[in-house]
Each structure stands twice: as structure tokens, then as C-alpha cells.
Amino acid sequence: MADAPSAGTGVGASVLRNEDARLLTGKAVFVDDIDLPEMVHCAFVRSPHAHARLKNVDVAAAAKRQGILAIYTAADLGDYWQPGPLLVPPPPIEGLVFHPRTQVPLAKDKVRCVGEPIAIVVAIDRYVAEDAAGDVVVDYEPLDPVVDLEKALKPDHARVHDDLDGNVATHARQTKGDYATAARDAHRRIRRRFVYDHGASSPMETRGIVAQWDRKAERLTIWDTTQAPVIIRNGLAGMLGLSEHQVRVVAPFIGGGFGPKMMMFYPEEVLIPWICLKLGRPVKWIEDRLEHFTATTQERSQIHEAEIALAADGRIIGVKDEFLFDTGAYNPYGLTVPINSQCTLLGQYDIAHYDSTFTAIFTNKPIVTPYRGAGRQHGVFVIERLLDIAARELGIDRAEIRRRNLIPSDKFPYEQGIIYQDFTQLTYDSGNYAPLLDKALELIGYDDFMGTDHSSAARWTGKAVGLGLVCYVEGTGIGPYEGARVSIQPNGKVLVATGVGTQGQGHFTTFGQLVASQLGVAVDHVHVVTGDTDQFHWGAGTFASRGAVVAANAVADAAKIVREKTLHHASEHFECSTEDIVLADGYAHVAGVPHKRISLGELAQRANPLRGAVQPGTEPGLEATRYFGPTMGATAAGAHAMIIEVDLQTFTVDIKKYVVVHDCGTIINPMIVDGQIHGGVAQGIGNAFYEQLIYDDQGQLLNASFADYLLPTALEVPTMEVAHLVTPSPLNPLGTKGVGEAGAIPVGAAFAQAVEDALNRSTGDTVEILEIPLNPERLWRLWQPGSTSGER
Amino acid sequence: MNSVPVRVKINDVWQERTVESRLLLSDFLRHVVGLTGTRVGCEHGVCGACTIILDGVPVRSCLLFAVQTTGCEIRTVEGLAAPDGTLSLLQEAFRDKHAVQCGYCTSGMLTTLTVFLSENDDPSEEEVREAISGNLCRCTGYQNIVAAVLLAAERSRKKEGVANG
Numbered sequence: 001m002a003d004a005p006s007a008g009t010g011v012g013a014s015v016l017r018n019e020d021a022r023l024l025t026g027k028a029v030f031v032d033d034i035d036l037p038e039m040v041h042c043a044f045v046r047s048p049h050a051h052a053r054l055k056n057v058d059v060a061a062a063a064k065r066q067g068i069l070a071i072y073t074a075a076d077l078g079d080y081w082q083p084g085p086l087l088v089p090p091p092p093i094e095g096l097v098f099h100p101r102t103q104v105p106l107a108k109d110k111v112r113c114v115g116e117p118i119a120i121v122v123a124i125d126r127y128v129a130e131d132a133a134g135d136v137v138v139d140y141e142p143l144d145p146v147v148d149l150e151k152a153l154k155p156d157h158a159r160v161h162d163d164l165d166g167n168v169a170t171h172a173r174q175t176k177g178d179y180a181t182a183a184r185d186a187h188r189r190i191r192r193r194f195v196y197d198h199g200a201s202s203p204m205e206t207r208g209i210v211a212q213w214d215r216k217a218e219r220l221t222i223w224d225t226t227q228a229p230v231i232i233r234n235g236l237a238g239m240l241g242l243s244e245h246q247v248r249v250v251a252p253f254i255g256g257g258f259g260p261k262m263m264m265f266y267p268e269e270v271l272i273p274w275i276c277l278k279l280g281r282p283v284k285w286i287e288d289r290l291e292h293f294t295a296t297t298q299e300r301s302q303i304h305e306a307e308i309a310l311a312a313d314g315r316i317i318g319v320k321d322e323f324l325f326d327t328g329a330y331n332p333y334g335l336t337v338p339i340n341s342q343c344t345l346l347g348q349y350d351i352a353h354y355d356s357t358f359t360a361i362f363t364n365k366p367i368v369t370p371y372r373g374a375g376r377q378h379g380v381f382v383i384e385r386l387l388d389i390a391a392r393e394l395g396i397d398r399a400e401i402r403r404r405n406l407i408p409s410d411k412f413p414y415e416q417g418i419i420y421q422d423f424t425q426l427t428y429d430s431g432n433y434a435p436l437l438d439k440a441l442e443l444i445g446y447d448d449f450m451g452t453d454h455s456s457a458a459r460w461t462g463k464a465v466g467l468g469l470v471c472y473v474e475g476t477g478i479g480p481y482e483g484a485r486v487s488i489q490p491n492g493k494v495l496v497a498t499g500v501g502t503q504g505q506g507h508f509t510t511f512g513q514l515v516a517s518q519l520g521v522a523v524d525h526v527h528v529v530t531g532d533t534d535q536f537h538w539g540a541g542t543f544a545s546r547g548a549v550v551a552a553n554a555v556a557d558a559a560k561i562v563r564e565k566t567l568h569h570a571s572e573h574f575e576c577s578t579e580d581i582v583l584a585d586g587y588a589h590v591a592g593v594p595h596k597r598i599s600l601g602e603l604a605q606r607a608n609p610l611r612g613a614v615q616p617g618t619e620p621g622l623e624a625t626r627y628f629g630p631t632m633g634a635t636a637a638g639a640h641a642m643i644i645e646v647d648l649q650t651f652t653v654d655i656k657k658y659v660v661v662h663d664c665g666t667i668i669n670p671m672i673v674d675g676q677i678h679g680g681v682a683q684g685i686g687n688a689f690y691e692q693l694i695y696d697d698q699g700q701l702l703n704a705s706f707a708d709y710l711l712p713t714a715l716e717v718p719t720m721e722v723a724h725l726v727t728p729s730p731l732n733p734l735g736t737k738g739v740g741e742a743g744a745i746p747v748g749a750a751f752a753q754a755v756e757d758a759l760n761r762s763t764g765d766t767v768e769i770l771e772i773p774l775n776p777e778r779l780w781r782l783w784q785p786g787s788t789s790g791e792r
Numbered sequence: 793m794n795s796v797p798v799r800v801k802i803n804d805v806w807q808e809r810t811v812e813s814r815l816l817l818s819d820f821l822r823h824v825v826g827l828t829g830t831r832v833g834c835e836h837g838v839c840g841a842c843t844i845i846l847d848g849v850p851v852r853s854c855l856l857f858a859v860q861t862t863g864c865e866i867r868t869v870e871g872l873a874a875p876d877g878t879l880s881l882l883q884e885a886f887r888d889k890h891a892v893q894c895g896y897c898t899s900g901m902l903t904t905l906t907v908f909l910s911e912n913d914d915p916s917e918e919e920v921r922e923a924i925s926g927n928l929c930r931c932t933g934y935q936n937i938v939a940a941v942l943l944a945a946e947r948s949r950k951k952e953g954v955a956n957g
Contacts, residue, residue, distance in 0.1 A: 023895030505893065679933050714938065
């Protein structure tokens with residue numbers, strides 16, 4: 001394993017992971033593993049009502065319990081109490097209506113969703129804290145909750161925020177071309193109502209925070225399950241009246257992020273450090289699973305009224321879409337999710353006319369922020385379903401209708417003419433879409449499937465078989481920037497430090513590969529540090545499929561500079577030209593003269609003299625820090641295909657085959673990329689058929705446990721076949737595009753098509769599926785004559 | 793707060809403590825004994841992250857009280873590798889097949905599967921999937937975990953074959 005030659009460890013190699021040994025033996029440290037002397041524990045009093053006025057909070061009985069150190073409410077926070085920052089301001093869309101409202105550390109006057117925190121109990125252990133939390137008496141005046149999106153828009157409906165005229169959080173319209181005029185001459189216009197519901201990310205590890213104040217060093221250390229340690233450090237330092245260098249935020253091993261751990265300045269994040277400073281003891285709060293269903297952000301539904309205008313040959317003339325988006329009680333994340341839906345709807349297709357409007361609506365439910373896919377699912381679902389309906393109505397094969405509309409490979413960079421989530425004009429940097437479709441058709445056995453009569457088999461077995469095939473794009477690799485510092489240590493190991501955090505995607509290995517190949521060292525001799533602001537304090541975080549683009553390019557660039565410095569020092573040492581130096585196996589040696597060598601560690605020491613003079617402009621050691629900020633995002637793309645079997649009595653499903661063909665540009669570690677796709681598809685399967693957050697008309701989540709919110713198990717997720725095509729991005733030196741979300745994005749659309757296909761093949765009737773998620777009961781209902789999908 | 797003595801053998805070492813009767817076994821292992829490798833995912837017995845081996849049987853440590861385990865033998869993830877640190881065949885296979893991403897479900901997967909493989913040394917893919925159907929993973933989509941188990945089983949059979957001449 002150690003000292004593998006560098007040729008097999010660079011970009012494109014499936015190097016085994018550096019971090020696995022710690023994870024496999026239980027030695028990896030996650031936030032709840034941190035136990036400090038004198039540490040105290042917190043539990044929250046959370047609202048059981050979706051919408052209520054807070055009349056009084058009485059902590060007297062609770063405070064009397066043995067083992068309670070303190071109980072805080074909003075009033076106790078004084079000036080520290082303030083609404084959180086607006087994390088993502090709105091992009092410059094003409095005519096935009098935007099009402100920002102952000103979450104508060106503890107509710108004052110009003111609670112706006114179930115789970116909103118009202119008081120925090122600090123005790124000697126979590127058990128006692130929860131006992132006391134149960135003793136806190138809160139006097140509520142329940143109010144009518146805002147739950148249904150369409151009802152929320154009615155005048156005189158209950159309002160989530162009393163200072164607004166209604167429940168509209170955002171209203172935004174983006175257009176290109178002139179849909180109204182162009183659609184008039186269309187051969188066919190197809191209009192449908194779609195409902196797409198995405199769920200809770202449900203990582204296996206919930207959130208948690210530990211804060212410790214070192215009185216003597218005057219430094220605050222915070223361990224946090226955050227995807228954005230640098231921003232958390234900067235924000236908390238400011239809030240607490242400390243200098244940034246006095247605060248260290250560590251994101252240790254994190255058990256899954258998926259987006260909601262990128263939400264920042266959660267009430268708990270703001271409170272725990274404050275309590276730590278106040279009490280002078282380390283403080284811990286670990287979210288339990290029940291809390292996670294309401295206290296951590298999630299995604300939810302959109303309702304689309306969409307229309308597509310087509311020519312007789314299936315070419316898209318344009319699309320018009322109006323949709324409602326549930327943003328929850330507060331909207332700190334601005335427009336990110338619906339803008340992703342709006343932009344991603346355009347997909348791989350050459351669409352000249354587009355008119356898309358969305359209205360984000362405040363509801364009395366948890367905050368919605370991005371969860372793997374971040375709204376792209378919804379857009380993909382609408383366009384892919386419209387194309388499927390068009391294919392059926394026009395009598396065109398579904399693969400063919402897609403093929404006819406693909407952006408040709410010579411049309412890149414392709415400007416979409418609308419604004420994306422990173423505030424730039426949406427432009428697809430590169431792509432080659434027809435081969436993705438071809439490969440997907442080949443791998444799924446499309447012609448074979450289409451040429452077989454499946455209806456007789458269905459009558460015999462009672463199971464209907466159907467095929468789904470969808471295309472999608474994934475906007476990745478957006479700015480602003482990331483940075484990395486690479487340094488050769490005196491012991492010959494190489495240290496890489498970067499500001500992004502890691503939640504399982506293998507940064508310790510992929511970043512190591514980039515450095516190993518430049519410096520001629522083994523990958524496991526590269527020690528990567530992520531998510532520790534003491535080691536690196538610049539950058540935005542791990543989100544939106546950007547690590548392999550933004551952070552990786554910073555790492556590669558820094559490594560390149562270190563290589564140049566190393567070659568320079570070695571050439572001085574051996575008194576030869578840098579062209580005559582070879583870096584391999586941790587040494588610099590003269591080409592053709594292997595015994596004339598010096599270890600990188602020794603070179604690093606020599607590059608840091610303790611005496612003597614240096615040339616002006618010299619930098620000590622073999623170290624470099626570099627930053628990378630892309631001009632815009634890089635567009636990845638792919639096609640998914642699946643064959644599914646539906647039991648016509650129980651309406652349970654069985655995926656018989658699942659194929660992913662994906663293009664994420666240059667691949668650093670194929671094994672890790674495939675792993676990302678497998679995981680994304682699994683979450684997509686959950687989204688399509690097993691997971692749904694079910695709220696009643698009082699805003700109560702009815703299935704807040706894994707017994708009722710069903711995550712797919714090994715019995716529900718099939719073995720997938722993944723193939724890759726590579727269209728390098730011209731936007732960065734490595735040519736990479738992101739891939740973290742790709743697996744999750746099109747699964748709902750593929751599922752709906754495949755299940756619809758199965759049901760229709762078995763009977764020749766026409767069931768139309770215009771909604772996700774599905775489930776056995778829903779399918780059975782859609783199967784009944786006269787029922788309509790998309791009505792909720 | 794009542795205090796009850798517990799005496800339990802964990803990874804071949806007898807541990808004696810005095811704890812509250814309501815202390816969960818998962819919290820006992822992690823915060824009293826200090827073996828933090830056993831993870832907590834849901835505390836309602838569904839996700840399997842907290843799975844440990846109790847008298848040879850995989851059980852959810854979040855659904856047991858520490859005091860229930862007096863006199864029992866427990867093996868946690870920390871007790872799967874050899875004393876000198878050599879990974880078990882299963883742990884090695886997990887690494888070779890990229891069956892670990894965030895690692896949070898991994899401890900529970902390993903304890904569950906260690907028992908499974910001791911009872912079934914030549915499982916089919918379906919049998920492996922059934923065996924881990926009580927262990928949720930949110931990162932890997934399971935397929936590499938299944939591949940790792942099959943690889944570990946194959947390597948184990950080869951080793952047995954060599955050992956048996």
C-alpha cells in the first residue's frame with residue numbers, strides 16, 4: 001500500500017482511501033465523540049405548535065431540578081438576540097419581489113413552525129436536561145397555521161410574518177425569447193400540473209456542536225457538524241465580540257452532509273458558544289433524530305403549471321412554467337432552490353423561448369434549504385414529463401424526441417439567457433449530449449425492451465414491467481473561490497490544508513492524489529486537513545458539487561508551485577538544471593543518477609535556514625498557498641435509465657436494472673466518483689417512492705421517525721451500472737466538473753416514467769403520473785379509473 | 793438518581809461501573825467506557841448504526857439499558873481488528889471495495905456482518921442484502937458494501953482452503 005509509484009496515483013486512478021482505516025476501526029472522531037472535562041449538556045424546549053403566540057415561558061420548576069445549571073430564553077440573551085444573516089442575497093433579476101426573513105436563536109413573541117426553539121436547558125447530562133425541559137411551562141395562543149401552498153396565497157389567510165401583507169416570500173420571473181408569440185404557431189401545446197416533493201436529507205449523523213473556551217489562551221474552540229467552518233468562524237467571532245483568530249471552528253469527521261449542514265447560524269450554532277462563554281465550561285448539544293426532523297432544514301414541494309409548445313417533429317419551441325415553492329417559516333437561503341429548478345428545467349435541450357415564474361411562499365413548516373439536487377429535481381421532472389407526454393401525443397419515440405432537442409455538441413459554450421444561482425448568466429461551458437443518450441440506450445437494452453411484448457407476461461405473473469429514460473444537466477463548480485496550502489514537512493510527508501469540510505466524499509484521498517502525482521510521493525504520505533479554521537481560514541465550504549472543481553484546482557495549483565520550488569532547490573543542491581531533476585518515491589534525484597538524491601524532507605529543511613542570508617523575495621520552506629475562483633459554474637450532464645417491475649396487486653416496485661451514464665469532465669478518482677453516484681441514486685430512489693414528509697393541516701409532521709419516514713435499505717436499492725463520458729471543462733486547469741448531486745437529480749423523473757410505462761403496457765390504458773413521490777397506495781389510487789395525478 | 797452496578801466484558805476486558813438504570817447501552821459504551829466507535833443514528837432501533845455484538849448476537853445498543861448487560865460479553869467495532877491493529881478480512885474488503893464514505897453506518901455494518909459471515913461463509917448477493925436490510929446507509933447506495941462482503945467471504949474461504957491444506 002505505501003510507497004506506490006506516483007504514476008498510478010494521480011488523476012484518474014482509483015486510489016484506495018487514506019481515511020478508511022480510522023473509520024473502519026471506530027477511531028474517527030465525530031462531534032459527539034468529543035468528551036471534555038467539566039462539559040455540560042443542553043436540551044431544547046421546542047414548540048409543539050406550527051403557529052402560535054408565545055405568551056409566557058415559565059422555567060421556575062425546571063430550574064429547581066438537581067443537576068440544572070441554567071435555562072435561557074430569548075429575554076436572557078439581551079443584545080445577543082438577533083435574527084440570523086441572510087446567507088444568499090437574491091440575484092439581480094428584473095422585477096424581483098423579495099422579502100427576507102431569517103430565523104432567531106430562541107423564539108420571542110411567536111413561534112412559526114413545530115420544533116422552533118423556545119428555551120435551552122443546560123445540565124450535567126442530556127438525560128437530566130431533557131427531564132427539566134419537560135418541566136418548562138409555556139403558555140401558547142395557537143394560531144391558524146399556513147400549510148397549503150395555494151391556500152396561503154388567498155387574501156385574509158393566516159400570515160407567517162405579521163409585518164408582511166401576505167405569505168409571499170419571493171416572486172421572480174425570468175424569460176428568454178418570446179414564448180407567447182412563438183407558441184401561437186406551435187403544432188401542439190401541452191399543459192399539465194405537476195407536484196414534486198423532495199424530502200429530508202436524513203444523514204446517519206444528526207447535527208451537533210461542542211464549544212470550549214480556553215480562559216488562559218483566550219480562545220474559543222467549536223466543533224460543529226457544519227459544511228462551512230470558515231464562515232461559521234467569521235460569523236460567530238463577530239457575534240461574540242471576539243477576533244477571528246480567537247475562534248477555531250473544527251468540522252471533524254461528519255456523518256453525511258447533503259446540504260442541510262451547509263445551512264448556517266442555526267439557532268443551536270449561535271447559542272452553544274454563547275452559553276460556553278457565559279458559564280466558562282465546555283458545552284455540548286447533540287441533535288437527536290426526532291429533533292432532526294424539525295430542527296434541521298429540509299426540502300419540500302413545488303407545484304408547477306407548465307406548458308410546452310412543440311413543432312410537429314417534436315422540436316421544442318418553448319416552455320412556460322409558473323410554480324409555487326414552499327420555503328418554510330424563514331428564507332435565509334434566498335432563492336437558491338427555486339432558481340435551480342428554474343434553470344435546470346432547460347436541461348440538455350435547445351429551447352429558444354422560456355417564460356418561468358415562481359412564487360416562494362412562507363409556511364409554518366421548517367426552513368427549506370438545499371438538499372442534494374437543491375431544486376434541480378423539480379425542474380428535471382417537469383421537462384422530462386412534458387417530453388414524455390409529447391412523445392406519446394405526437395407518436396414519437398421518447399428517446400428520439402429527446403435526441404431531436406439536444407443542444408448540438410458544436411454549440412458550446414451555450415448561453416441560456418437567464419440568471420443562475422451564482423448570479424452569473426447561465427451558460428453551459430461544454431457538453432456532448434448525444435453520446436450520453438446513446439450509451440444509456442445501449443446499456444439498458446432499449447431496443448430489446450421496446451421490441452418485446454410485455455403485456456402477456458404481465459397477465460401471467462401479475463407484475464408489469466416498464467422502462468424509464470431521462471436526461472439532465474447539473475450545474476456545478478460555482479464560485480466564489482477556495483484555497484489550499486501545500487507544504488512539504490521536514491519528515492518528508494506533505495501537508496495539504498484547505499478550508500472546505502469533508503462529509504464522506506473522499507477529499508483526504510482525491511486532494512492527496514493531486515499532490516502525490518506532482519511531488520512524486522505516495523498518496524498515503526499526503527496528509528490532508530479539511531475543515532479546521534486554524535489550519536486554513538479562507539473559503540466558502542462544501543456544497544453545490546464544487547469540491548472537485550474549486551478546492552481541487554486550488555490544491556493542484558499550490559502543488560504545482562511547490563513542485564517548482566522543490567525542483568529549484570534540488571537543482572541548486574545538485575548544481576544542475578531543473579530539467580535534470582526527477583521527483584519520485586519521496587526523493588529528488590538527478591535524472592539517470594539515482595544515487596544522487598535527497599529526500600524531500602531534507603530539502604524542505606534546507607529551504608528553511610536558521611542562519612545566514614537569503615535572496616530578496618525568497619519564501620521559506622517548500623510551501624505554497626493558492627486560490628481558485630471560477631468565472632462561472634461548469635455544467636455536468638447525464639442520462640439515467642431503469643427497468644422497473646410493478647406488482648399489480650400490491651403496487652410495490654422492484655427495480656430490475658438501473659443505469660447511469662454521466663459526464664463530469666476529468667475524473668480524479670473513478671472509484672470515489674462512482675460512489676457518489678451510487679449514493680445519489682439511492683437518495684433519488686428514496687425520494688421517488690419511499691420518503692415523504694407528511695404534514696397534516698395543523699402543520700404537524702406525522703412521520704417524524706425512521707419507522708414512518710422510510711429510507712431505502714439494501715433491499716430497495718439495486719446494483720447500478722455506471723458509465724462515464726468525459727468532456728473536460730474549459731473553465732479550470734484540471735478540466736473537472738462536480739458530481740456530488742448527479743445521482744439524485746433525475747431519479748424521480750425516471751421513476752415516474754418507468755412506472756407509468758409499466759402500468760400502461762399492462763393494460764393499454766393511459767395512466768399519467770405527474771407527481772413524486774409515489775407509493776403503493778398512491779399508485780393503486782392512480783390505477784383506479786377516473787383518477788388524476790398531480791392533484792393533491 | 794439511583795445507581796446500579798454493571799459488570800460487563802467488552803472487547804475481552806471486564807468493565808465495572810456504577811450507572812443510572814436508565815442509561816442506554818449506547819451511551820454507556822460511548823461516554824462511560826469511552827469506546828466512541830459505536831455510533832448513534834436514531835435512538836429508536838431502526839437505523840442500526842449502534843449495532844454491537846452481545847453474546848454473539850448483533851443487537852441495537854440504543855434499545856438496551858447498560859444495566860441489562862451485566863455478565864454478558866460485548867464486542868464493538870473497536871474489537872474487530874486484531875490486537876496488533878491488523879484489519880479483519882471484512883474491514884480490509886470494505887476498504888478495497890470503497891464501501892465506506894462518511895463512515896457513520898460502518899461500525900454497525902461491520903458488527904452485523906461479522907456475525908453474518910460467521911454463520912454463512914458463502915452468501916449470495918440477496919442473502920447479503922437481506923443481512924444488512926436493518927442497517928441504513930445514506931452515502932453508498934449499498935452496492936459497494938455488498939461487493940465488500942462477497943469479497944471478504946471469498947477471501948475467507950480461500951484462507952480456510954489454504955489452512956485446511
